[in-house]
Amino acid sequence: MATINAPKEVSFQQDAEVLRKACKGWGTDEKAIISVLGHRDAAQRKQIRLAYEELYQEDLIKRLESELSGDFEKAMYRWILDPADRDAVLANVAIRKLSPDHHVIVEIACTRSPEELLAVRKAYQARYKRSLEEDVAAHSKGDTRMARPNRSFYLLVALVTAFRYDGEEINTRLANSEAKILHEAIQDKKFNHEEVIRILTTRSKMQLMATFNRYRDDHGTSITKHLQGDSDDKFLAVLRTAVRCLNDPKKYFEKVLRSSIRRMGTDEDALTRVIVTRAEKDLKDIKELYHKRNSVPLDQAVAKDTSGDYKALLLTLLGKED
Amino acid sequence: MATINAPKEVSFQQDAEVLRKACKGWGTDEKAIISVLGHRDAAQRKQIRLAYEELYQEDLIKRLESELSGDFEKAMYRWILDPADRDAVLANVAIRKLSPDHHVIVEIACTRSPEELLAVRKAYQARYKRSLEEDVAAHSKGDTRMARPNRSFYLLVALVTAFRYDGEEINTRLANSEAKILHEAIQDKKFNHEEVIRILTTRSKMQLMATFNRYRDDHGTSITKHLQGDSDDKFLAVLRTAVRCLNDPKKYFEKVLRSSIRRMGTDEDALTRVIVTRAEKDLKDIKELYHKRNSVPLDQAVAKDTSGDYKALLLTLLGKED
Numbered sequence: 082m083a084t085i086n087a088p089k090e091v092s093f094q095q096d097a098e099v100l101r102k103a104c105k106g107w108g109t110d111e112k113a114i115i116s117v118l119g120h121r122d123a124a125q126r127k128q129i130r131l132a133y134e135e136l137y138q139e140d141l142i143k144r145l146e147s148e149l150s151g152d153f154e155k156a157m158y159r160w161i162l163d164p165a166d167r168d169a170v171l172a173n174v175a176i177r178k179l180s181p182d183h184h185v186i187v188e189i190a191c192t193r194s195p196e197e198l199l200a201v202r203k204a205y206q207a208r209y210k211r212s213l214e215e216d217v218a219a220h221s222k223g224d225t226r227m228a229r230p231n232r233s234f235y236l237l238v239a240l241v242t243a244f245r246y247d248g249e250e251i252n253t254r255l256a257n258s259e260a261k262i263l264h265e266a267i268q269d270k271k272f273n274h275e276e277v278i279r280i281l282t283t284r285s286k287m288q289l290m291a292t293f294n295r296y297r298d299d300h301g302t303s304i305t306k307h308l309q310g311d312s313d314d315k316f317l318a319v320l321r322t323a324v325r326c327l328n329d330p331k332k333y334f335e336k337v338l339r340s341s342i343r344r345m346g347t348d349e350d351a352l353t354r355v356i357v358t359r360a361e362k363d364l365k366d367i368k369e370l371y372h373k374r375n376s377v378p379l380d381q382a383v384a385k386d387t388s389g390d391y392k393a394l395l396l397t398l399l400g401k402e403d
Numbered sequence: 404m405a406t407i408n409a410p411k412e413v414s415f416q417q418d419a420e421v422l423r424k425a426c427k428g429w430g431t432d433e434k435a436i437i438s439v440l441g442h443r444d445a446a447q448r449k450q451i452r453l454a455y456e457e458l459y460q461e462d463l464i465k466r467l468e469s470e471l472s473g474d475f476e477k478a479m480y481r482w483i484l485d486p487a488d489r490d491a492v493l494a495n496v497a498i499r500k501l502s503p504d505h506h507v508i509v510e511i512a513c514t515r516s517p518e519e520l521l522a523v524r525k526a527y528q529a530r531y532k533r534s535l536e537e538d539v540a541a542h543s544k545g546d547t548r549m550a551r552p553n554r555s556f557y558l559l560v561a562l563v564t565a566f567r568y569d570g571e572e573i574n575t576r577l578a579n580s581e582a583k584i585l586h587e588a589i590q591d592k593k594f595n596h597e598e599v600i601r602i603l604t605t606r607s608k609m610q611l612m613a614t615f616n617r618y619r620d621d622h623g624t625s626i627t628k629h630l631q632g633d634s635d636d637k638f639l640a641v642l643r644t645a646v647r648c649l650n651d652p653k654k655y656f657e658k659v660l661r662s663s664i665r666r667m668g669t670d671e672d673a674l675t676r677v678i679v680t681r682a683e684k685d686l687k688d689i690k691e692l693y694h695k696r697n698s699v700p701l702d703q704a705v706a707k708d709t710s711g712d713y714k715a716l717l718l719t720l721l722g723k724e725d
Contacts, residue, residue, distance in 0.1 A: 199521070202566050212568045214561075215605040234597055235557045238605070239536075242564035244524050246534045275556055283537040283560070 082365035084400035087122045093132040096121070100129070101137055109148040111390040118161060119397035122361055126161055153391040156353045160398070164358070165200035168193065169208050171354060172201070176220045183237060183315070184322045185354070186217055190240040191326035192333070195247050202241075214242050233316045236273075239282035240323060246285040256291035259284070260299060263292070267307050272317050281323055293328050304328075331363055335370040338379065347386045352395070356383075360398040368399065404687035406722035409444045415454040418443070422451070423459055431470045433712040440483060441719035444683055448483055475713040478675045482720070486680070487522035490515065491530050493676060494523065498542045505559060505637070506644045507676070508539055512562040513648035514655070517569050524563075536564050555638045558595075561604035562645060568607040578613035581606070582621060585614070589629050594639050603645055615650050626650075653685055657692040660701065669708045674717070678705075682720040690721065 096117050103110035103117075118126060133141040142161055149157055159167050168189050175185035190198060205213040218238050259280050266274040284292070296304045305328065308321040325333045334355050341351035359367055371379040380399045387395060418439050425432035425439075440448060455463040464483055471479055481489050490511050497507035512520060527535040540560050581602050588596040606614070618626045627650065630643040647655045656677050663673035681689055693701040702721045709717060 199566075206566075206568050206570075210568060210570055210572055212566060212605060212607070214565065215568065215607075218601045218605045234601065235561075238561060238601075239557075239564065242561065242566065243536065244521075244528075244534060244564065246528050246532060246537065248528075248532055250532055279540045279556065279560075283534060283540045285534070285537075 082363060083361045084364040084368065085120065085122065085360045085398055086400060086402065087120050087125060091121065091125050091128075093125070093128040094136065096125075096129045097133040097136050097141075100133060100141065104144055104148050111149070111153065112393070114145070114149075114157070115390065115394050115397055118157065119394055123164055127163060130161070149390075151391065152349045152353065152387075153389065153394060155349075156357060156391060156394050159353060159357045160360075160394070163204070164361075165197065165204040166208065167358065168197075168201040169205040169213070171358075172205065172213060173209060173216070176216050181220050183233070183319050186237060187240060187319055187322045188326055188333075188337075190237075190243065191323050192330040195243070195245045198241075199244060214238050217241050233273075233319055235275075236278050236282065236316070236319060236323070239278060243282055245283070246288075248285065249287055250285075251287055251291045253291065256288065256295045260292045260295040263296060263304060264300060264307075267304070270310075272308070272314075272320055277320070281320070281327070286327055289327050293324070331366050331370055334359060334363075334367045335374060338367070338371055339375060342382050342386050349387075349391075352383070352387075356395050356398050364399065404685060405683045406686040406690065407442065407444065407682045407720055408722060408724065409442050409447060413443065413447050413450075415447070415450040416458065418447075418451045419455040419458050419463075422455060422463065426466055426470050433471070433475070434715070436467070436471075436479070437712065437716050437719055440479065441716055445486055449485060452483070471712075473713065474671045474675065474709075475711065475716060477671075478679060478713060478716050481675060481679045482682075482716070485526070486683075487519065487526040488530065489680065490519075490523040491527040491535070493680075494527065494535060495531060495538070498538050503542050505555070505641050508559060509562060509641055509644045510648055510655075510659075512559075512565065513645050514652040517565070517567045520563075521566060536560050539563050555641055557597075558600050558604065558638070558641060558645070561600060565604055567605070568610075570607065571609055572607075573609055573613045575613065578610065578617045581614045582617040585618060585626060586622060586629075589626070592632075594630070594636075594642055599642070603642070603649070608649055611649050615646070653688050653692055656681060656685075656689045657696060660689070660693055661697060664704050664708050671709075671713075674705070674709075678717050678720050686721065 099113055099117050103113040118129070121129060130141045133139070142158065145157055145161065146154060159170070162170065172186055172189055175182040189201060193201065202213050205211075205216075209216070218234060262276050263280060266272065266277045271277070280292070281289070293304050300307075305321065305324055308317060308324060310317055312318070322333075325336075337351050337355050341348035341355070355367070356364065368379045371377075371382075375382065380396055380401060383395050383399065384392060421435055421439050425435040440451070443451060452463045455461070464480065467479055467483065468476060481492070484492065494508055494511055497504040511523060515523065524535050527533075527538075531538070540556060584598050585602060588594065588599045593599070602614070603611070615626050622629075627643065627647055630639060630646060632639055634640070644655075647658075659673055659677050663670035663677070677689070678686065690701045693699075693704075697704065702718055702723060705717050705721065706714060
């Protein structure tokens with residue numbers, strides 16, 4: 082379930098006017114901006130952008146970029162974008178890093194629905210005039226792609242280009258045989274075996290869940306646990322992230338939040354990313370998981386680690402009433 | 404340009420009535436069936452199916468399957484389907500062969516537009532409740548996928564899952580550097596080098612054409628020529644088909660037609676496939692290429708090699724006036 086509180090009936094023109102007023106003149110009224118945009122869903126934010134453009138012949142996003150700064154600007158920029166377009170931006174930022182952040186790519190590829198991932202690929206092309214897989218493939222050069230064993234390239238591209246079957250059907254026999262294949266490869270430390278890549282990148286999520294369950298039933302331990310190991314092995318790390326995202330996305334996101342807050346110096350990029358991308362989806366469930374796992378409510382942990390307008394926006398997205 | 408002659412104004416109900424009459428009673432009026440369906444485009448055929456279903460509470464395709472037989476039935480069945488659905492069927496038939504016909508998979512993956520390929524993947528899932536890449540990956544087992552060097556799997560899956568950028572932009576510098584990478588790999592006979600797979604499966608078609616042109620300019624010979632070699636090397640054969648389909652689909656289709664007709668015993672599957680899938684697209688251009696290359700008009704060659712209703716349908720699709 083979502084965390085944001087968005088009223089059903091909204092006057093987009095009125096919202097645009099409030100935003101214009103908040104941006105005009107000396108200083109910016111960040112509170113007013115948060116109180117509007119922090120309480121609007123994706124469809125509403127889009128309408129507000131259109132209304133703003135029509136009223137003031139100005140791109141609202143560009144205006145906000147020039148008015149805001151720091152983590153707050155980054156978070157607001159990500160929040161205001163359409164979800165698919167936002168994912169395209171997140172992926173591009175991750176790819177262009179000196180050492181590309183493959184976990185963000187895997188997260189987008191494995192936690193979005195097949196149709197959502199497709200929309201991200203379309204948005205990526207519209208924005209960057211190249212395909213997502215093209216950039217993932219070209220930019221993982223010199224990193225995990227060329228390392229021995231060098232199959233991160235295949236794994237990443239196959240995850241990003243997958244358009245998995247989205248039905249509920251499960252083939253139990255297949256789950257059994259593929260749980261066995263996975264176990265054998267993992268036992269032999271052949272993590273990059275092409276059968277492992279094939280299974281994880283082409284099977285439907287429902288089928289994979291059945292396979293992972295079977296794995297746990299047969300061996301008493303989850304496949305994720307068995308994928309712990311050499312922390313320098315980048316391929317293994319990417320593989321583990323993929324399995325976690327496919328198997329239990331909410332649990333995965335809880336852990337990303339936990340790590341981002343726990344660190345010496347909060348990892349704002351990760352914190353922002355999870356809150357912004359999940360606020361309209363399942364952040365309520367992730368919040369519950371977080372509370373249970375850490376014995377601290379998520380909003381409290383976020384409030385402790387952040388400050389100013391950035392904090393105010395995150396807490397609003399987490400469902401705090403004004 | 405297309406070859407079929409379809410009138411702009413069609414009464415779908417009247418067409419359905421003619422088809423019903425042709426199927427009813429003793430014997431079937433194949434000529435009537437060809438004269439209707441052989442002159443209707445994909446959108447019209449769909450409307451005729453809907454009209455037929457509504458009028459007679461019967462699936463036209465099923466009815467035709469029970470009335471017709473042999474190569475004619477097969478060709479008519481393929482022709483009447485929506486293009487994306489037809490490609491899904493062609494791919495599935497190719498995959499399920501004892502020795503999967505990877506060239507058909509490559510042909511569909513590399514000669515269709517990115518949006519068309521996507522539609523094929525959706526149609527495949529709707530029909531078979533699995534993803535196309537899932538079946539391609541699972542069924543190439545024991546064949547090229549497991550052979551050494553065993554990267555056909557990656558090549559095939561990456562070709563099938565590609566959603567290439569479809570814009571016109573070309574990066575000349577990139578074309579130069581990637582032409583060089585391809586040439587080095589080919590010179591070293593490292594056809595399955597991951598850089599080769601990366602370039603061919605992720606770059607846009609316009610970009611690849613620039614790269615192939617550059618390759619030819621630098622080395623005086625086309626990349627296709629350089630990919631000739633060991634005819635037992637299945638990976639190399641698949642790679643060569645991919646390059647030919649990406650570089651010049653019409654020339655590729657001309658050659659498929661030429662080989663299908665030249666053989667002792669015509670290869671009806673290939674002949675039907677090319678004529679049926681290209682009749683509404685570019686079969687007119689392919690016909691011209693064929694005539695030029697073989698000094699015989701394509702319709703004449705087809706007429707010589709085929710017979711009966713099958714021949715009549717193919718010639719109609721090739722643009723013959725009744």
